[in-house]
């Protein structure tokens with residue numbers, strides 16, 4: 084199974100993705116479980132990650148091309164080999180981040196990225212967990228965490244546009260997307276909701 088975690092900055096994706104991959108590892112001791120992320124989940128990806136998050140790129144399309152390049156290499160070097168081994172993959176951010184951030188956030192055309200994903204044969208996730216949070220609350224969490232990158236410093240309006248994008252993407256593929264309200268509850272409570280929704284949909288019931 085290929086499971087992705089999506090959400091605006093400060094939605095708690097890293098924590099929940101890690102808890103979920105730990106849960107899978109415990110449940111299936113004889114199966115390979117891979118926890119990875121974009122941008123930067125492959126050798127060389129960290130350099131690329133720095134380029135897009137330090138805010139120095141000038142051309143309107145540079146950022147989008149870098150994320151797409153990052154994804155292509157991540158798929159070829161990490162995701163596809165794991166899928167070939169029948170592993171379960173938990174990936175923090177994936178192509179839907181490009182759709183939400185570069186299309187709804189930056190205003191680039193959706194059709195281009197839909198076409199590129201098809202032509203580049205990007206594997207489609209089986210489940211996408213969208214951790215939904217009001218942008219103002221997420222901004223408070225990001226501010227507390229510190230280490231603010233170029234996207235996080237764009238502000239609440241930018242994050243609101245991205246959230247709108249995620250909500251529309253969830254509507255577009257309701258079978259794949261599971262929206263989780265993470266505006267209240269402890270980390271453990273939210274994790275329980277995630278597991279419940281996954282089991283309710285008939286996944287990982289064995």
Ligand code: TYD
Nearest residue numbers: 092121122150176177180181184185234235
């Ligand atoms: P992320 O790993 O979520 O940052 P952090 O670990 O600092 O929370 O990703 C860095 C930023 O890149 C994040 O603000 C979202 C953005 N991003 C895009 O704009 N497009 C993409 O395709 C991806 C994968 C990320």
